[in-house]
Amino acid sequence: MAASILELNSEIALKADVFRDSPRDQALPLIRTGKLLKIDRGDIVFLQDESAHSLFIVLDGWVKLNRVSSSGVESVVSILGREELLGMVCAMTGEVYPTNAEAVSDLRLLQIEADAVQQAMRDNAKLCHSFLEASVRRNKVLVKQIEQIKSHSGAQRIAGFLRGLCRVDCGSCSVDLPFDKALIASWLGVKPETLSRVFKRLQPYGVDVSKNHATISSVERLTRFIEGDMPPARRDAPLNTQG
């Protein structure tokens, strides 16, 4: 049963968040209006404040959403992978994109015109409701992220990121970092140097990161660290005692 490329892509797209509660026969026609895009690492998908002409579904690869403040500082708002949506909600209502989107790996996207999205929503109240739900979910993610930044230290956020990669709640676990460390740092709102130092500080908690691979010997211990049981970083007792 060799499905066509188009069908394969449609299947991936169907799994996306927005369509989670939409009947398949309503979502699929919309998805089929989409065009396949291949984008190279480093290329821009869209720019902040550009009018939202399309919605994109990530078929493969990673995209970062970032904003550049007036003083030129970049901050990464989120990083999206397979089955996730870009410009989701903006395209629905014909607004401008609130962020830039840049490919951080080679990328395959499904591009769906905003007009088609809006048309589908008008024709179909259920779809509109699904979009609303997706938007609400995204909202929650953002609220949580704000809480994260405000009430956790950099080290805690980094540990939280690692825990999020684990597919288990307890015991040990071994995972690949999904993208390079500079990007992880930027996402978590710290500098690469800090990320590197924190990884080292997590060693006594059973965390070992080398290259793009992390081993967590006890997810519970990591969780305890995140929840604030965190002895201050001691400079007077360096890890490397032979100096």
Next chain:
Amino acid sequence: MAASILELNSEIALKADVFRDSPRDQALPLIRTGKLLKIDRGDIVFLQDESAHSLFIVLDGWVKLNRVSSSGVESVVSILGREELLGMVCAMTGEVYPTNAEAVSDLRLLQIEADAVQQAMRDNAKLCHSFLEASVRRNKVLVKQIEQIKSHSGAQRIAGFLRGLCRVDCGSCSVDLPFDKALIASWLGVKPETLSRVFKRLQPYGVDVSKNHATISSVERLTRFIEGDMPPARRDAPLNTQG
């Protein structure tokens, strides 16, 4: 033309964000199903993770939305005033509230049952679309807030808050702080002590805060500060030289 209390409240509610693009005759019946609530300062409107039974519109006063992390640290996600909505999107889709809501002043709220909201949305595609748009707008506010926290220093955020209070883009301006300083600090993600010190550091930029009143002698100068033209805080040259 002495309108009834109910009518007055409905008029306030109609100005709320969600109804901005809804025809009056669609929004008003929904609003009229609402009940008036009076809440004292310090009381809780709803709790984080509580199932979202109602949507609230602020008629008067201030509510803070906060989250408490597992380690007990509070972070204020936003502060809402007149004509703003609480639990907006959650109630639309029957989820749980992502935050606590606490009255930070005496408060008058209009409470609309989630069932009524959902019923209205089913009956009325246009209303559903309005909610979607409101949710998208809120999304953008959150994204901006994340950018703010990640790429601006505490001092810059505080200055930004002050500028936001000004009703003008240039020239001088005099405003009242809308709530007490501890709450402002918490909203901006800094400690009250830091807020206090930053206010002092802003004096050379023409900002003067005393009690709950602020005078900005030049909004442009303040803007320049926000955008990063910020000499480092000098400890060796205290403002108060007579010590």
Next chain:
DNA sequence: CGGGCCCTTGACGTTAGTCAAAGAGCGTGG
């Protein structure tokens, strides 16, 4: 006048950013 509350101030510690330099991996071309 005394107590409580909110805010300010000072001294000090911790956290994270900056700058500079050195490693580590990796593809290319000789």
Next chain:
DNA sequence: CCACGCTCTTTGACTAACGTCAAGGGCCCG
């Protein structure tokens, strides 16, 4: 196969930003 340059990452020393703790100060209200 190795040297080269490239990029990503790590490390160290230093600094700035912010939090913590503790002690006042002003203000309101009984």
